[in-house]
Amino acid sequence: MIDELEFIRIVRDELSLPLADPDLDADLDQVVHWESVHVVRLVVALEKETGRRVPVSRMLTERTLRGIYEAVVKA
Amino acid sequence: MTTLEQHSNTPPAAAGPLDRLRALHADGALAREYASLPALLAQIPADRDGFAELRRIGLLLERLDPEEVAEHGAAAGAPVETFTVAVVGHSTLTSLYAALTAEFARHGTLLRTVKGGFDSYLRDLQDTASPLYSPGVKLALCLLDPEVVFDEVAQAWTAEDVEAAARAKLAQLDRLVQRYTERGGAHLVLNTVPLQRAHTHRFVDYRSRAALGIAWREFNAGLLRLAARYPGVSVIDLDPLLADAGPVNDPRLSLYAKAHLGDELLSRYAREVGHLAQALRGRTKKALVVDLDNTLWDGVLGDDGPDGVAAAGTLRGEAFGRFQQVVKHLGSQGVVLAVSSKNDQDAVLRALQENPDMVLREPDFARINANWAPKDANLRDLAAGLNLGLDSFVFADDSPFETGLVAASLPQVAVVQLDDEPAWHVGRLLADGWFDTLAITDEDRARGGLYRAEAARQVLLENTDSPEEYLRELGITVTVARVLERDVPRVSQLTLRTNQFNLTTLRLQPEEVRARAEDPQQLVLAVRSADRFGDNGTVGAIFARRSGDTLHIDNVLLSCRVFSRGIEQAALSALLRHAAATGLAKAEGVYRPSPKNANFRGFYAAQGFEPVAEPGGEAARLVFRRGLAAPPAVPEHIRLDSELEGPNR
Numbered sequence: 001m002i003d004e005l006e007f008i009r010i011v012r013d014e015l016s017l018p019l020a021d022p023d024l025d026a027d028l029d030q031v032v033h034w035e036s037v038h039v040v041r042l043v044v045a046l047e048k049e050t051g052r053r054v055p056v057s058r059m060l061t062e063r064t065l066r067g068i069y070e071a072v073v074k075a
Numbered sequence: 076m077t078t079l080e081q082h083s084n085t086p087p088a089a090a091g092p093l094d095r096l097r098a099l100h101a102d103g104a105l106a107r108e109y110a111s112l113p114a115l116l117a118q119i120p121a122d123r124d125g126f127a128e129l130r131r132i133g134l135l136l137e138r139l140d141p142e143e144v145a146e147h148g149a150a151a152g153a154p155v156e157t158f159t160v161a162v163v164g165h166s167t168l169t170s171l172y173a174a175l176t177a178e179f180a181r182h183g184t185l186l187r188t189v190k191g192g193f194d195s196y197l198r199d200l201q202d203t204a205s206p207l208y209s210p211g212v213k214l215a216l217c218l219l220d221p222e223v224v225f226d227e228v229a230q231a232w233t234a235e236d237v238e239a240a241a242r243a244k245l246a247q248l249d250r251l252v253q254r255y256t257e258r259g260g261a262h263l264v265l266n267t268v269p270l271q272r273a274h275t276h277r278f279v280d281y282r283s284r285a286a287l288g289i290a291w292r293e294f295n296a297g298l299l300r301l302a303a304r305y306p307g308v309s310v311i312d313l314d315p316l317l318a319d320a321g322p323v324n325d326p327r328l329s330l331y332a333k334a335h336l337g338d339e340l341l342s343r344y345a346r347e348v349g350h351l352a353q354a355l356r357g358r359t360k361k362a363l364v365v366d367l368d369n370t371l372w373d374g375v376l377g378d379d380g381p382d383g384v385a386a387a388g389t390l391r392g393e394a395f396g397r398f399q400q401v402v403k404h405l406g407s408q409g410v411v412l413a414v415s416s417k418n419d420q421d422a423v424l425r426a427l428q429e430n431p432d433m434v435l436r437e438p439d440f441a442r443i444n445a446n447w448a449p450k451d452a453n454l455r456d457l458a459a460g461l462n463l464g465l466d467s468f469v470f471a472d473d474s475p476f477e478t479g480l481v482a483a484s485l486p487q488v489a490v491v492q493l494d495d496e497p498a499w500h501v502g503r504l505l506a507d508g509w510f511d512t513l514a515i516t517d518e519d520r521a522r523g524g525l526y527r528a529e530a531a532r533q534v535l536l537e538n539t540d541s542p543e544e545y546l547r548e549l550g551i552t553v554t555v556a557r558v559l560e561r562d563v564p565r566v567s568q569l570t571l572r573t574n575q576f577n578l579t580t581l582r583l584q585p586e587e588v589r590a591r592a593e594d595p596q597q598l599v600l601a602v603r604s605a606d607r608f609g610d611n612g613t614v615g616a617i618f619a620r621r622s623g624d625t626l627h628i629d630n631v632l633l634s635c636r637v638f639s640r641g642i643e644q645a646a647l648s649a650l651l652r653h654a655a656a657t658g659l660a661k662a663e664g665v666y667r668p669s670p671k672n673a674n675f676r677g678f679y680a681a682q683g684f685e686p687v688a689e690p691g692g693e694a695a696r697l698v699f700r701r702g703l704a705a706p707p708a709v710p711e712h713i714r715l716d717s718e719l720e721g722p723n724r
Contacts (some may be wrong), residue, residue, distance in 0.1 A: 016134030016173075031137070037169055037332040044325050056327050 001049055007069045024066045031065070039068070046072050057068040092119055093128050100135050106143040109155055109185065112136075114486050116181045118567045121506035122322075126174070126342035129181075133173030136180055144185050153446040158184050158352055161206045162260065163191030164218030166326075166335040172344040173220065178349030181278040182358070195331070196223075200251035208259050214352055215261040218344075220335035221268050222380035224294065233683050234278070241294035249301060256305045262355055262584070264348065265302075266311045267295040269340075270321045293655025306586040308511070309351060350508035357571040357582055358490060360509040361463055363405060364454060366472035367416040367423065367445075370397055370493055370500070371435065381426035386433055394497035399434035401501050406439055407623075411461060411526060413442040415453040415470070429567035440636075441526035450477050451484035462635040463524070464574065464671065469509045514585075516565040519611045525636060526610040546640060546712040553642050554603040555649040556718040558592045558616070562601040565613045569632050574617040576633040576643070578664070578678060580616065596620050598653075600719075602646040604637055611637055617650055624660040626650075626703075631664070631678070641710035647682055650719035651706035656721030659703055663687070666697045682707050 002010070004024075015038050018050075023031045029036055039062075043054045054072055062068045076515045092519040099105045106548070116132065119125045124202050126134045141157065148155035148226040156177060162168060172188055179186035189206040191199040196217050199205035207215045225232075232701045248265070255263050260552030270291045295312075301309040317323065317340060321568070324337040336344075353359060368375045372382040373391045386399055406412045412435070416423060423445040427437040437443065443458055444453045450472070456464045464487075471491035472478050483491045490511050493500050518525075532549065567585040583591070593600040602615035615633040619626055628650075633643050651662055663681045665671075676697070680686070684699035 013131060013224050016131050018138075035169070037167060039336070040332040040334075044328060056331055060331070 001073060002046075004069060006049075007046075007072070010045055010049055011042060014041060019065075024052075024069075025064055027032065027063050028065070042068065087678060088394045089208070090131075091128070092116060092347055093132055096135055097509055102330045106139050107147045107448060109139075109144045109180070110148065110151065110153055110183065111397065112180045113183045114482065115126060117482065120392045121346070121503075124673075126339050129177040130170055130173045130338060130342055132180070133177035136176045137173055141185055141187060149385060155507040156184050157187055158213055159193070159209075159211045160214045160216060160348070160352070161189040161209060161212040162216045162218065163196040163207055164207070164216075165194050165196055165223050165652045166218070166723075167193065167333045168218060168336075168341070169683055170334070171336075171337045171341040173344060175348060178337040178345045178353070181683075182353055183392060183692070184350055184352070190528040197247070197251065200248075200255055202550065205338050207255065207261070208264075210260070211500060212261040213355060215255070215259060216348065217263065217265050219266055219268050219298075221267065221271060221274065222335050223474070225274065227500070233289060234283045237287055238290035238293075241290055242262065245297040248298070248327065252301050252305055252308060254703065256307050262351075263305075263308045265298055265309060266344065267298050267313050269313055269317050271492075273326075276595060276685045285514050295642065307584060311344060313340065313344065316340060316347070316426065318572070319343065323447075333484075347508060347511075350511040351519055353513050355571075355582075355584075357574065359468075359512045359572060360469045361467040361508075362411040362457070362469070363401060363402065363463060363469045364413045364415050364457060364468055366474065366477065367414060367418060367426075369473045369495065369497075370471060371395060371402070372426070372430075372432070373497065374417075376422050376426060381430055382425055384430065386430075388432060391497060392432060394500070396432065396434055398500040398504070401504060403435050403439060406435075406523055407520065408510075408515050411441045411463070411522065412439055413457050413461070414440050415450050415457065415472075416443075416445045416446045417447055417450075438527055439523065441523070441529070448645035449480065451481050453621055454481060454485055454488060462638060471504060498561065509531050514568075516568055518565055518568070519614060524609070525611060528611075529636065531608045532606075543712070545712075548566055549606040549608075549640070549712070550714075551604060551606045551642065551712060552714045552716060553649075554716045554718070555600055555606075555617075555646050556603075558588065558599040560589070562613060563588050566599065566601055566616045567614070569616050569634065570630070573632045573634060574669070575635050576615075576638065576675050577630070577669070577672055578632070578675060579667040580672065581630045593618075596622075597668050598626075598650070600646070600650060602633070602642065604640075604642050615642065615646060617656075619650060621654075621659065624658075626659050626662040628662060628664040632697055638722075641713055643678070643684065643707045644707065645713045645715050648707050649715055649721070651703055653717070653719035653721035655703035655706055661700055664699045666699070668695055668697075691702040 008019060012018060017033055028034050028041055039059050040056060043056050043059050047054050059068055062071060079124045087624050095115060117127055119275050160175065173187050176186050189209050189212060191206045199207050200217065200260055224237060224244055227244060228236045252263065255496060275287055280285045299312065301312050303309050319341040320343050322337060323340060324335055328334040365371055372384040372386045373394050376384055386396040387393055402412065416472040423443060424437060427433060442457055444457060454465065454470060458468065465485055470481050471490060471493055473493040478490045478492045482489055491504055493503055535548060536545050536667035539548055563585050565590045568582060570583040588599065591597045600617040601613050604611040605613050614637045617631050618629040631643060654662055664684055666676055666679060679699035684701040687698045688699045689698050
């Protein structure tokens with residue numbers, strides 16, 4: 001299973017987002033360059049990385065990157 | 076604010092292009108280093124991982140401020156060229172923008188995009204206020220996907236329903252494309268649309284699947300025919316791209332993010348678009364230089380001898396034979412072929428003449444440089460000998476040492492890295508559309524012979540005592556005539572491909588040449604030349620127009636194959652005599668400097684024109700004027716055959 005740093009790397013790699021520390025807990029609307037499409041892209045990338053299915057529908061309701069991370073870890 | 080970048084475990088020593096770009100980005104140096112991107116990005120292979128890396132790089136580059144890039148370029152004395160592309164479509168195209176940005180960066184160009192709204196392609200094609208019609212747009216991309224048809228059919232559709240919907244959609248697109256070609260200013264790009272198993276296998280019966288397959292292919296064939304019907308339209312066939320890229324999309328990205336075309340497919344499409352833009356700008360590469368040992372044939376000539384190297388008869392040999400066929404095929408379409416090999420010239424010639432395996436023979440090559448000098452020096456020598464710019468060259472070699480040397484020493488040369496598996500050679504050579512062009516002409520098909528005649532001229536030059544004697548011996552004939560329909564493709568190509576003797580670098584697509592040729596106030600001339608070694612074909616063109624008592628010369632072009640023979644003087648003389656004979660009093664010519672045409676800055680002055688100050692005119696533009704009382708003479712050694720009214724001599 002991936003850890004938080006690994007998760008951050010994947011977000012950065014896949015979306016090329018200039019993430020800052022507070023971004024992990026900020027509402028996604030506040031993250032610079034964030035678009036709703038990114039959630040789906042991230043899910044696809046996380047699956048590739050972890051080899052496990054990640055339910056897209058649950059991710060779509062998360063409002064922070066940390067929420068997405070925790071949902072992936074629990075998946 | 077601390078960025079999370081510092082937490083990340085970046086790979087250390089072997090930092091790839093993406094990591095180096097991230098480092099530049101973190102240092103705020105990416106805009107300044109834009110000119111160095113082509114060399115960096117050229118290292119990324121054309122495979123799935125490579126395209127993914129380029130897309131990520133594109134995401135970074137998209138965030139650069141174009142003005143900042145432009146300022147750095149200007150400050151460094153190397154302006155970064157920009158190219159504006161409008162993109163409209165039917166689905167989410169976010170990753171296409173990133174891929175396009177990276178592809179244009181590979182060519183050293185800064186991409187500006189004008190984006191249409193989501194699923195707005197029909198309205199955008201129709202509405203002259205849409206992004207597709209924005210001024211400055213050079214390429215207009217209209218991205219079609221399978222849903223453009225499937226959105227139009229009712230639930231539980233039949234193959235007949237899809238056929239009817241596809242036919243209606245094609246008719247609608249036809250009307251819109253026609254409208255765009257009449258009113259839009261850019262080259263329009265459409266694409267074929269892939270059919271997926273998730274479509275065909277909604278049918279349980281084979282008959283319906285087959286009927287759907289037929290209807291679908293007719294739709295795609297109809298799309299491809301639009302390019303034949305309308306000048307200024309290209310259709311990129313996604314099927315061959317998909318054969319390498321698959322799958323068409325990720326169902327979740329398609330359903331939840333409306334990204335009906337997947338990342339890798341869009342990346343491969345973007346690569347095609349990058350080369351199409353190069354072709355539109357006259358940057359098509361002209362020459363392919365190949366190594367020999369383990370590039371064209373299996374084995375090492377120095378060890379195995381001219382009869383020991385193989386390009387047939389063995390499994391590996393056949394792979395090289397296949398590669399030779401592809402190289403020859405490129406040659407048959409006008410790509411100038413040359414050899415750079417570390418071998419003895421005699422042994423190379425013997426292998427090319429006598430080894431029965433060879434598909435490529437000595438006459439297929441315009442030049443064969445077999446020697447022990449470094450390959451960058453040989454490429455310079457080939458460029459000088461063929462009178463082509465180094466940026467017109469593609470170099471293919473299996474040795475990473477040689478490709479690395481050329482890439483480092485001559486960054487303007489496109490490098491194709493081959494390796495010890497010849498089965499990959501063809502794919503590697505064709506991975507980039509370096510030689511892509513909108514259409515080829517009779518001159519292209521004959522180019523191999525033209526360069527062979529050039530070699531014979533070289534022998535004559537070496538055996539005559541003076542340049543004057545050489546020119547007399549050549550027995551040059553120059554024919555000047557108004558451009559007819561049959562000349563249009565070649566004359567357009569001259570404007571697009573000629574960089575050196577192109578006095579204003581006015582690039583014209585065939586339809587623009589045709590429009591000028593049909594205008595009675597304009598004079599568009601094709602210049603042909605021939606000599607004792609053969610016909611050179613259409614080697615030049617002149618664009619002029621009448622206004623009052625003045626002949627305005629908008630551009631003069633001459634192919635680099637026939638420089639320094641007085642052909643341009645003869646053609647200009649014919650034009651000026653014609654102008655005088657038809658009542659004009661003076662002629663004005665314009666020179667607009669480009670990075671390539673400095674050698675011909677003095678052309679008008681040498682023909683008796685005087686520079687004219689143009690108050691308030693464009694700073695870089697130089698205007699020259701002369702009277703027509705005594706037009707310049709045709710050089711002694713040339714026989715002029717002018718079809719224009721006016722004396723021939």
